[in-house]
Amino acid sequence: MSEHELRVAKIRDGTVIDHVTGGQALNVLSILGIDGSAGLSVSVGMNVPSDRLGRKDVVKVENRELSQSEVDVISLIAPEATINIIREFEVVQKNRVDRPETVVGLLSCPNHNCITNGNEPVKTNFTVVDEGVRCTYCGTIIRDALADHIEPTR
Numbered sequence: 001m002s003e004h005e006l007r008v009a010k011i012r013d014g015t016v017i018d019h020v021t022g023g024q025a026l027n028v029l030s031i032l033g034i035d036g037s038a039g040l041s042v043s044v045g046m047n048v049p050s051d052r053l054g055r056k057d058v059v060k061v062e063n064r065e066l067s068q069s070e071v072d073v074i075s076l077i078a079p080e081a082t083i084n085i086i087r088e089f090e091v092v093q094k095n096r097v098d099r100p101e102t103v104v105g106l107l108s109c110p111n112h113n114c115i116t117n118g119n120e121p122v123k124t125n126f127t128v129v130d131e132g133v134r135c136t137y138c139g140t141i142i143r144d145a146l147a148d149h150i151e152p153t154r
């Protein structure tokens with residue numbers, strides 16, 4: 001590490017989401033439902049130089065693992081992301097994200113009349129399409145700002 005790099009405390013156990021598309025770190029935090037109130041130790045690097053991407057964001061979360069739905073939504077906003085599992089300060093697992101065919105749960109449908117927003121809770125289900133993601137129940141397409149459509153109750 002050169003004298004021009006900033007040293008951030010390593011985490012003992014948790015997850016490092018690396019190679020996040022520049023500018024998407026705060027959206028990754030929204031997807032993870034992290035708003036600072038949980039007391040988790042979180043560090044975020046934005047627009048960090050990267051050999052591969054030019055600039056990237058990095059999100060490091062202590063004592064937290066990611067669900068498949070969380071990884072699926074992250075892959076849609078940060079297709080180059082790598083998910084690193086940290087145990088005892090070391091990377092014990094590294095996975096690239098894959099573009100999913102569907103996203104189950106986690107996202108909410110913006111159509112208030114959709115069955116998924118009714119009194120009987122029905123788990124949301126979105127098909128990934130070129131324009132964004134399409135609700136399997138009512139056909140509504142979420143075109144952008146996916147992170148703004150995270151289910152409030154989770």
Ligand SMILES: Nc1ncnc2c1ncn2[C@@H]1O[C@H](COP(=O)(O)OP(=O)(O)OP(=O)(O)O)[C@@H](O)[C@H]1O
Nearest residue numbers: 009010011012016018058060082084086089090091
């Ligand atoms: N204990 C830790 N606490 C916080 N961050 C960590 C820890 N261990 C590794 N990291 C971070 O996790 C990411 C992956 O670590 P790794 O050592 O695999 O780096 P790398 O060889 O550059 O990986 P890649 O080839 O995926 O770029 C890096 O951003 C690194 O800074």
Ligand SMILES: [Mg+2]
Nearest residue numbers: 018019050051
């Ligand atoms: Mg690297």
Ligand SMILES: [Zn+2]
Nearest residue numbers: 109114135138
């Ligand atoms: Zn719907």
